[in-house]
Amino acid sequence: xxxxxxxxxxxxxxxxxxxxxxxxxxxxxxxxxxxxxxxxxxxxxxxxxxxxxxxxxxxxxxxxxxxxxxxxxxxxxxxxxxxxxxxxxxxxxxxxxxxxxxxxxxxxxxxxxxxxxxxxxxxxxxxxxxxxxxxxxxxxxxxxxxxxxxxxxxxxxxxxxxxxxxxxxxxxxxxxxxxxxxxxxxxxxxxxxxxxxxxxxxxxxxxxxxxxxxxxxxxxxxxxxxxxxxxxxxxxxxxxxxxxxxxxxxxxxxxxxxxxxxxxxxxxxxxxxxxxxxxxxxxxxxxxxxxxxxxxxxxxxxxxxxxxxxxxxxxxxxxxxxxxxxxxxxxxxxxxxxxxxxxxxxxxxxxxxxxxxxxxxxxxxxxxxxxxxxxxxxxxxxx
Amino acid sequence: xxxxxxxxxxxxxxxxxxxxxxxxxxxxxxxxxxxxxxxxxxxxxxxxxxxxxxxxxxxxxxxxxxxxxxxxxxxxxxxxxxxxxxxxxxxxxxxxxxxxxxxxxxxxxxxxxxxxxxxxxxxxxxxxxxxxxxxxxxxxxxxxxxxxxxxxxxxxxxxxxxxxxxxxxxxxxxxxxxxxxxxxxxxxxxxxxxxxxxxxxxxxxxxxxxxxxxxxxxxxxxxxxxxxxxxxxxxxxxxxxxxxxxxxxxxxxxxxxxxxxxxxxxxxxxxxxxxxxxxxxxxxxxxxxxxxxxxxxxxxxxxxxxxxxxxxxxxxxxxxxxxxxxxxxxxxxxxxxxxxxxxxxxxxxxxxxxxxxxxxxxxxxxxxxxxxxxxxxxxxxxx
Numbered sequence: 001x002x003x004x005x006x007x008x009x010x011x012x013x014x015x016x017x018x019x020x021x022x023x024x025x026x027x028x029x030x031x032x033x034x035x036x037x038x039x040x041x042x043x044x045x046x047x048x049x050x051x052x053x054x055x056x057x058x059x060x061x062x063x064x065x066x067x068x069x070x071x072x073x074x075x076x077x078x079x080x081x082x083x084x085x086x087x088x089x090x091x092x093x094x095x096x097x098x099x100x101x102x103x104x105x106x107x108x109x110x111x112x113x114x115x116x117x118x119x120x121x122x123x124x125x126x127x128x129x130x131x132x133x134x135x136x137x138x139x140x141x142x143x144x145x146x147x148x149x150x151x152x153x154x155x156x157x158x159x160x161x162x163x164x165x166x167x168x169x170x171x172x173x174x175x176x177x178x179x180x181x182x183x184x185x186x187x188x189x190x191x192x193x194x195x196x197x198x199x200x201x202x203x204x205x206x207x208x209x210x211x212x213x214x215x216x217x218x219x220x221x222x223x224x225x226x227x228x229x230x231x232x233x234x235x236x237x238x239x240x241x242x243x244x245x246x247x248x249x250x251x252x253x254x255x256x257x258x259x260x261x262x263x264x265x266x267x268x269x270x271x272x273x274x275x276x277x278x279x280x281x282x283x284x285x286x287x288x289x290x291x292x293x294x295x296x297x298x299x300x301x302x303x304x305x306x307x308x309x310x311x312x313x314x315x316x317x318x319x320x321x322x323x324x325x326x327x328x329x330x331x332x333x334x335x336x337x338x339x340x341x342x343x344x345x346x347x348x349x350x351x352x353x354x355x356x357x358x359x360x361x362x363x364x365x366x367x368x369x370x371x372x373x374x375x376x377x378x379x380x381x382x383x
Numbered sequence: 384x385x386x387x388x389x390x391x392x393x394x395x396x397x398x399x400x401x402x403x404x405x406x407x408x409x410x411x412x413x414x415x416x417x418x419x420x421x422x423x424x425x426x427x428x429x430x431x432x433x434x435x436x437x438x439x440x441x442x443x444x445x446x447x448x449x450x451x452x453x454x455x456x457x458x459x460x461x462x463x464x465x466x467x468x469x470x471x472x473x474x475x476x477x478x479x480x481x482x483x484x485x486x487x488x489x490x491x492x493x494x495x496x497x498x499x500x501x502x503x504x505x506x507x508x509x510x511x512x513x514x515x516x517x518x519x520x521x522x523x524x525x526x527x528x529x530x531x532x533x534x535x536x537x538x539x540x541x542x543x544x545x546x547x548x549x550x551x552x553x554x555x556x557x558x559x560x561x562x563x564x565x566x567x568x569x570x571x572x573x574x575x576x577x578x579x580x581x582x583x584x585x586x587x588x589x590x591x592x593x594x595x596x597x598x599x600x601x602x603x604x605x606x607x608x609x610x611x612x613x614x615x616x617x618x619x620x621x622x623x624x625x626x627x628x629x630x631x632x633x634x635x636x637x638x639x640x641x642x643x644x645x646x647x648x649x650x651x652x653x654x655x656x657x658x659x660x661x662x663x664x665x666x667x668x669x670x671x672x673x674x675x676x677x678x679x680x681x682x683x684x685x686x687x688x689x690x691x692x693x694x695x696x697x698x699x700x701x702x703x704x705x706x707x708x709x710x711x712x713x714x715x716x717x718x719x720x721x722x723x724x725x726x727x728x729x730x731x732x733x734x735x736x737x738x739x740x741x742x743x744x745x746x747x748x749x750x751x752x753x754x755x756x757x758x759x760x761x762x763x764x765x766x
């Protein structure tokens with residue numbers, strides 16, 4: 001795979017969109033201004049009816065497909081599904097991928113200068129943002145891009161929660177909503193894992209109450225631990241068994257605390273890599289946004305009532321071995337939609353990769369996604 | 384419940400058994416001498432045929448039942464199952480509970496004086512011990528107690544692994560083997576969770592390469608994190624949902640990193656409590672013993688072959704919502720025993736408490752355990 005292959009979007013250049021107006025957030029605080037990093041793939045058609053918004057998950061960002069330069073070895077995080085002829089076909093659609101505020105890939109977040117504090121990095125002073133806040137900024141971006149109605153809003157995991165929130169908050173502004181490997185809210189076990197990740201970071205002496213950048217420090221140990229525990233929940237028990245089993249790195253027990261089992265080596269490596277490229281405050285913000293998400297909350301706990309005002313078609317996809325957000329969690333959304341006779345398709349895809357399945361080009365999954373997105377193209381054909 | 388209730392073993396006094404001979408360990412090292420802390424409940428009969436050995440799990444010890452003093456609020460860790468008229472009936476049986484070496488409750492372990500280092504605490508110099516090492520020391524204790532054949536050896540989780548190892552290593556010295564909520568070996572996911580717990584401790588700056596006692600320090604943060612992540616795996620998703628759901632401590636979102644959800648409060652409290660009473664080096668040792676356990680390993684991976692030489696009756700018990708050691712893991716042992724026509728009973732108990740179920744007096748579980756233990760009492764009746 002490279003940027004010259006037939007099904008790659010090729011070389012892409014991120015763009016920054018600046019919003020110089022105050023943003024009222026759900027937590028009660030106001031962000032004086034903000035930037036959103038964006039990448040687009042494909043071409044917007046004349047009547048702006050072929051746009052698809054990609055919402056990212058916990059560690060995602062705007063670089064969802066293609067390559068940044070000719071020597072780039074790694075494509076965008078969802079390159080398996082976005083490109084010419086792929087599930088989200090850039091020959092047909094204009095695809096917009098963003099980095100949410102609070103992130104650490106160029107959009108305004110904890111590493112950005114705080115204009116209210118002499119442009120020192122926000123750090124822990126960056127407000128806790130919610131899925132609803134993100135959707136609000138995504139709507140502002142839509143207006144900037146002159147996209148009044150998205151052909152589809154698509155997201156996996158935390159990204160699926162944003163797609164769901166769009167269908168509730170802006171029902172007239174999307175035709176299709178695709179929610180993959182997601183849930184209508186976290187359960188106690190999900191929150192518990194997030195809490196372990198947060199405590200790993202918060203209790204790291206190098207965290208310095210979140211002001212590590214100003215201290216020329218970094219809570220590397222905490223971030224590694226947070227990622228390790230997260231990573232376990234992204235993989236299925238079966239996938240780990242097949243990938244590592246009880247394989248030993250040196251072929252025998254060493255009776256010490258260096259790496260003995262291959263799975264230890266893998267987790268340490270993943271944690272280490274992640275800790276180099278991710279901001280600890282952003283990790284905290286993302287896990288809190290997950291915890292807070294619960295659109296049924298202001299409808300006295302009724303997801304059915306929360307979804308009553310939606311107008312789009314829905315596609316829900318879950319994966320058989322996903323235990324972070326099990327198929328039952330997707331089915332909660334499906335059932336709530338069915339109660340109101342909303343148009344919803346649902347597919348539980350046989351897959352071994354657990355929660356991470358949504359990042360893999362599993363044939364039935366790709367086909368389901370592609371068929372759903374292209375099966376309501378009337379507005380585009382009329383254009 | 385108190386020490387005066389009818390079904391309590393009442394006040395108990397721990398005893399220390401000292402072994403002043405060198406102990407060859409599986410890792411290749413030798414322990415010059417060791418102590419084992421023991422509690423006993425009930426009365427040993429004349430022909431010493433009514434003895435039951437209780438093997439403990441990761442954080443367990445010799446105080447399995449009863450109370451240490453009149454004001455003691457908390458009974459031993461398995462008081463729900465050990466006592467007059469209970470599943471392990473002290474009116475019938477002489478019950479022996481121990482603390483394994485490497486532990487931190489009085490048996491020789493990392494906090495004990497190291498005679499080879501001027502009696503400074505062993506700390507990280509305490510050798511990594513295995514399930515087989517523990518079983519070897521338990522056999523030595525049996526000889527000291529003049530118990531040639533145990534009526535039963537019983538254990539849950541890591542304790543069940545010790546019972547299983549007994550049946551292989553000393554087939555002539557137990558009549559019954561009871562393995563509860565256990566597994567024939569850890570899988571990659573189990574090892575991964577243990578590795579997160581270990582890295583939490585090892586990366587805590589207060590760990591001081593394991594010499595924290597000499598530094599008047601303590602890796603409290605690491606131990607809290609290790610326990611938090613462990614605790615999640617002990618509870619079922621359903622139990623957490625029922626116990627905490629998404630309940631908020633203050634009734635509303637606070638948009639900060641203090642406790643918001645009840646489940647966070649619970650986990651932090653559990654971690655905090657645990658960190659006060661447990662030694663970090665012991666935690667490391669226990670998780671490694673779990674990782675190493677794999678009796679099939681020296682039989683080219685064949686559990687069936689490993690169990691060929693066993694002579695006792697087996698009872699396997701699993702719990703429907705246990706995802707740390709799922710029912711399928713118990714069934715691996717059952718199936719291996721059936722292949723060799725070994726006498727094995729198996730019960731998968733409907734229970735909501737996940738892995739922790741083995742600590743609860745669930746009626747069908749208690750009845751199953753009691754019936755199995757009392758259904759082969761001929762030797763006792765003949766006495």
